[in-house]
Amino acid sequence: MNALWWTLAWRNLWRNKRRTVITAGSAFFAVFFAVVMQSVTYGVFGKMIEDMARLSTGHVQVQDSLYLAEPTPDHSLELDAARLAEAQRVEGAMAVMPRLEAIVLASSGERSMPVQVIGIEPTAEDSVNRFTERIRAGGAYFGPPVADLPEAVVGAALGDQLGLAPGDTLFTIGQGYHGVPAYGRFRVAGLLELGNPELSKRLVYVQLADAQHAFRMEGRVTGVVCMADPAADLEDVQAELAALFPDHAARLWSDLMPDLEQTLEGKLAGNYIILFILYLIIGFGLFSTVLMMMSERAKEFGILISVGTGRRTLAAMVYLEVALLGLLGVGLGSLAVWPFLEYFDANPVQLRGDLRELHEQYGLEPILPVMIEPFIFLNQAAVVLGMALTVGLYPLRVLKRLDILKASRS
Numbered sequence: 001m002n003a004l005w006w007t008l009a010w011r012n013l014w015r016n017k018r019r020t021v022i023t024a025g026s027a028f029f030a031v032f033f034a035v036v037m038q039s040v041t042y043g044v045f046g047k048m049i050e051d052m053a054r055l056s057t058g059h060v061q062v063q064d065s066l067y068l069a070e071p072t073p074d075h076s077l078e079l080d081a082a083r084l085a086e087a088q089r090v091e092g093a094m095a096v097m098p099r100l101e102a103i104v105l106a107s108s109g110e111r112s113m114p115v116q117v118i119g120i121e122p123t124a125e126d127s128v129n130r131f132t133e134r135i136r137a138g139g140a141y142f143g144p145p146v147a148d149l150p151e152a153v154v155g156a157a158l159g160d161q162l163g164l165a166p167g168d169t170l171f172t173i174g175q176g177y178h179g180v181p182a183y184g185r186f187r188v189a190g191l192l193e194l195g196n197p198e199l200s201k202r203l204v205y206v207q208l209a210d211a212q213h214a215f216r217m218e219g220r221v222t223g224v225v226c227m228a229d230p231a232a233d234l235e236d237v238q239a240e241l242a243a244l245f246p247d248h249a250a251r252l253w254s255d256l257m258p259d260l261e262q263t264l265e266g267k268l269a270g271n272y273i274i275l276f277i278l279y280l281i282i283g284f285g286l287f288s289t290v291l292m293m294m295s296e297r298a299k300e301f302g303i304l305i306s307v308g309t310g311r312r313t314l315a316a317m318v319y320l321e322v323a324l325l326g327l328l329g330v331g332l333g334s335l336a337v338w339p340f341l342e343y344f345d346a347n348p349v350q351l352r353g354d355l356r357e358l359h360e361q362y363g364l365e366p367i368l369p370v371m372i373e374p375f376i377f378l379n380q381a382a383v384v385l386g387m388a389l390t391v392g393l394y395p396l397r398v399l400k401r402l403d404i405l406k407a408s409r410s
Contacts, residue, residue: 009320023289027329027384030282034275034380035337041271043369045264054129057256058225060238065249067222073102073177076220077248087224090240092232097124098221100211104174108162115158117204119211128227139166139190150210152186157200159191166190176215184214279383286391290322294398302404311399318395326388330381345370
């Protein structure tokens with residue numbers, strides 16, 4: 001297939017300029033719309049996963065193998081400084097932080113309610129979650145101890161329900177290691193605006209050493225949380241952490257938040273249905289173009305065959321025309337959508353109205369993020385081009401059965 005074939009195919013395309021523009025335009029908008037839709041979907045889901053991972057599970061978390069089924073202090077793991085340092089050197093790990101979590105009854109005055117106490121290393125957690133920026137005015141993020149009383153940073157909604165203010169005392173009672181009673185008395189350093197109302201109503205952060213002392217768990221934690229680098233392969237990070245903690249379980253965020261994963265998978269399935277309908281419409285459009293092309297040129301094909309042109313040669317020519325038509329639409333669509341997404345990645349759409357309020361309520365930035373990844377472009381372009389190439393096979397069947405006499409007289 002030499003350059004002459006390509007030249008002839010290109011010229012044949014423009015014999016009916018209107019049809020070519022409409023068909024190529026359909027492929028253009030299919031690729032453009034599909035890429036934008038997938039980029040926004042993956043961008044929103046990626047940001048949601050990132051926000052939940054930072055605040056809750058991490059991308060990968062090392063736990064006792066029984067902790068997921070029964071989250072109690074008894075199913076904790078020993079952690080020393082040397083092993084933590086090894087974990088922090090794992091390739092692809094951006095931050096590795098120990099945590100100790102326990103359910104207790106918290107009280108202040110005559111008010112009490114069940115809460116989750118999380119023992120953290122304040123500096124490490126702040127570098128990931130920017131807690132210092134979320135402290136309500138008048139409070140602090142773990143200041144110097146006062147009268148040897150350990151400090152706590154309380155979710156703002158929980159603080160409001162218990163009537164707490166910075167400087168007040170919070171009492172906790174729960175179950176420590178091996179079932180021993182665990183009592184805690186903490187000075188409230190500040191109220192934390194977590195954004196997510198459910199988390200804000202039930203979270204209390206204390207320093208890891210204070211939590212270990214309160215729950216009789218010196219040298220033990222309930223989890224080692226890893227935030228991975230965006231470019232890292234999570235399964236590789238999981239495998240390295242599993243090798244460092246062979247007696248425990250290294251779990252991905254999807255194992256720790258199965259409900260979130262199922263929700264995202266359901267929404268992705270809905271998107272694929274919309275894309276399928278779009279591709280179906282485009283496929284019918286391409287097929288109609290080929291049908292009209294074959295009908296209009298039946299006489300031409302009949303004459304060419306009668307003077308000795310091979311049917312396969314004609315079929316290859318028509319196939320090349322359809323392929324060029326698909327390439328034209330796909331190429332222009334891909335070239336146009338890339339700078340479009342680059343612009344909105346640098347200048348995200350600011351959400352307004354109820355959507356903005358909903359995002360702010362849950363502590364999420366009120367923007368519409370996009371994800372720009374080659375696989376999104378390649379997948380959508382491949383689907384549209386694949387449809388064009390599949391439709392292009394139809395002329396083979398038509399030309400194989402073409403009656404030369406009837407075609408020449410038509």
